[in-house]
Amino acid sequence: MIRDEADVIEAWTFHQLELFDYVLVADHGSVDGTLEFLREVSRAIPRLRLVEYKQPTYDQHVVLNVLRRMAVNDLADLEWVFVLDADEFLTFADKQSFVETLSSVESYDVLTFHWRNSYPRHPGPIGQSIDGYRDRSPSPFGKVAIRRNIAADADYAITQGAHNVAHRLMGQIEGFAFGELIHLPIRSQEQARSKILQGCDSYLSTPDYDPRQGHHWFDILNRMMVDGQSGWSFAPALVHQYGIANNARDIDVAMQNFDCFHNHLPMISVPATLAKAVGLLDGHRPIEIPHQNRILERIARRGFLKHENFDVIEDEIRELTDFGNRTFPALADATPAPVTSDALVDALQSAFWPIEHRPGSAWGEHIPFLFSVLTLLKPRRLVELGVHNGASFLAACQAVRHLQTESECVAVDNWIGDAHAGTHSSSVFSDFRNNLAQYKEFAGYLRMNFSEALPQFAEGSIDLLHIDGFHTAEAVRRDFDQWIGKMSDQGVILFHDTNEFRSDFGVWRFWRKIREQYPHVEFGHSHGLGVLVVGKNSPLTKSMTDTVFGLLSVRANEFLQVIFGNVGRLSWAPKPVASPPPTAPAVAPVDVTGLNSRIAELEHQLHKYNKSIYGRARRSIRRIRMRAKGSKST
Known part of the structure; x- marks a missing residue:
């Protein structure tokens, strides 16, 4: 699920196409050239399929579960489904080593690749070679990969964040820790500000927002907007322990937890026909998001429900009851049946x-x-x-x-x-x-x-x-x-x-x-x-x-x-609230006089009902039916 990733989308796309046989991408309303780039690539390379998700809410789990169903339906020989964001890269040197390593885990159906939180040495777009700093310890968070039998089973679902899967009856399923991902959540000052504000905006657009979800977005927003962090020196504090609630990380302390690293990403040979697509990203600028007050305003304006009523409609992930892109043709002239x-x-x-x-x-x-x-x-x-x-x-x-x-x-x-x-x-x-x-x-x-x-x-x-x-x-x-x-x-x-x-x-x-x-x-x-x-x-x-x-x-x-x-x-009319029946005594004597009185009361109420407008209306309907049946019999 991708949104406004122009500074990394080229490297990520060609890297995934090198490692995987089929790539499904859901664009979440990109306006910085990412969407146009992906459209051009999908036209030139059919094994990349692009769908669009235009709801402002961060329904990541909904979108990912739609995509995994699409993968199962599209690929008869599907073996594994990997879930990766645009800032996550596998560390395999080439496809052969990737396939060989994957074949060694025949006894596992769910794998986990933990983040190695990183940031580039110099802020700017990510290319095939990455020079930067990475956290010395892997993160407790990461992404899952699931075998086909899990992907095809409706009782399993990819959870929000895609850190694990959950079974309808058994609950959360932890994957076998199998490898690591280079995770580059912060790549420049402008990209960081744009990404964090959009992330907060998406969460606040969701009704009944649970503050336990996505709390790291608000931690980083606090560091960037409230504390006035500027320059590239704040990157270690933002990236260290990314995803873990902590809004008071010291920059000097955080810096001590990083080592230098270099990685050369395996990529496909880019066809000449994609020169236009690559050019769409030249000179891109991160999206200008208004001040955080606009995001806070979204709290009052949010009106989008998080639920599973979504599917792919004309290559766009939409709620089934959202008719926003529908057109309604003319109805044919017809002679309706006569009223009897x-x-x-x-x-x-x-x-x-x-x-x-x-x-x-x-x-x-x-x-x-x-x-x-x-x-x-x-x-x-x-x-x-x-x-x-x-x-x-x-x-x-x-x-x-x-x-x-x-x-x-x-x-x-x-x-x-x-x-x-x-x-x-x-x-x-x-x-x-x-x-x-x-x-x-x-x-x-x-x-x-x-x-x-x-x-x-x-x-x-x-x-x-x-x-x-x-x-x-x-x-x-x-x-x-x-x-x-x-x-x-x-x-x-x-x-x-x-x-x-x-x-x-x-x-x-x-x-x-x-x-x-x-x-x-x-x-x-x-x-x-x-x-x-x-x-x-x-x-x-x-x-x-x-x-x-x-x-x-x-x-x-x-x-x-x-x-x-x-x-x-x-x-x-409001329905009367029924009072609980009184507790009957263990042995109740029969009160014949009381029963007769109750029968008389009910008969009186029935007489009043028959004379009421309501009762007369029901009798009128009955008489119409009887007259209709009588006219037919003659």
Whole structure:
């Protein structure tokens, strides 16, 4: 996993290509010429494969486990997988000695190569010959190499830092200490500053950051930024015991732990076709990273969840639910199946499904209607503009999974917040992504502004659009005007807060105008919800095939408001916390009088239920089904 290693990447790449048959490299957002160099090399030498990882978080273990799966799949004759960073070099004189030495460890499946922390005599780019200083003692840290049987076993995982592997049941597996690596973490003042700030930035971008991980980045940052270390004299203090927590190393004491060394790296003969690639690194400059205050600011802005929901997509390592590089083609024109009374009853009954995701939301009471409309329409692609914590979007995903329809769900939001929803904390997006991972087969997100997402959708690519962004009249009108062309011939648009009049909320104002132009249904409860039918072939515009009951008639709207208003309130109401049952006595006498009293009480409650709106709604659904069955039998 490589990021901005222009001063060492040429030597490292040609060294690894000399020793190994196949090299897999994951670039972590390099902008200093490293990425362009690797692209040119991968084109000229196919046994180097390049993938990109664009998340800002330091999910090293995630990326490395993706790469080892790729290696197993790509190479039928794979024997060993070595894990090496761009500042780590094996000490073998040539490939023959490497292979011969490796063949002597037939009884081991996991090897460890410990670091020999080093730094160059003169700061600057690393070439084929390395002159410098190395620590007299090997580090307790290093990198692992695993045999194919371990790499192919899903119960094993490379851990963060790649210092060892872990088994799902047995825990951490220590490798056989087999050799050493020349480790050059610090190569110049500029490179050190750039690397350390980027390392701290990546760790702080990770939610629930554990200070026990990557603590050496912050130790070095303290020495460089707080203590004001300058020049190349600080290198021994930074490199000595690199990776071990210690922020008070004395330069003179550290220097006494280093010896001079020289190493000549075996490398491939560089093809003439790679002259352009090498030229990309000429005159490179380390990346200018702003002051450490910017890094501290990242704490408040971090919103990326560390989990295993990653794979290689078009040679880029991405989260499966990250649709950032996806495009969404137009949906084919189709004549939907007509709505029957049975289909309507099924849709109404789906309103009584239990709601699995219940984050705090003003949308919750509309979820039963959402279940019903998805059951009835079965949209091929659903898009939500304005997701927040995902109450409505996750409910839609729940319905799609339950119905097992060929639907795709896309959430669009910047997860920053606005004047109406308030500023979002980092946990809002993290929690949403965590919940969304279970629907990765058909759902994902675009973390961007609505207008930025527009180019990714073709005309006629959306069946169901939910607009719930900024709630001024101007904002909702802009969202509608920009997205109406993306709707299919079966298109339906939902608008939330059509019955909210406080402050500068203006959805109600836009809704009262636009509903005059299209067939619609609306609900007044839970801040209001408008349903606008914009597609000419939407089944909602047709009369049901076996009755004259029109789904968009005034009579139907009144009936639906009663049903979904009450079901919504009952479904979204907080569930009472059940008190623990009292401890029954060892021998309890039968109290016939008490039982009769309890039976009478239950009968009274049942009578009240049957007369309630909720009970009448259930009976209405039952009567519709019975009438439908009766008409079919005649």
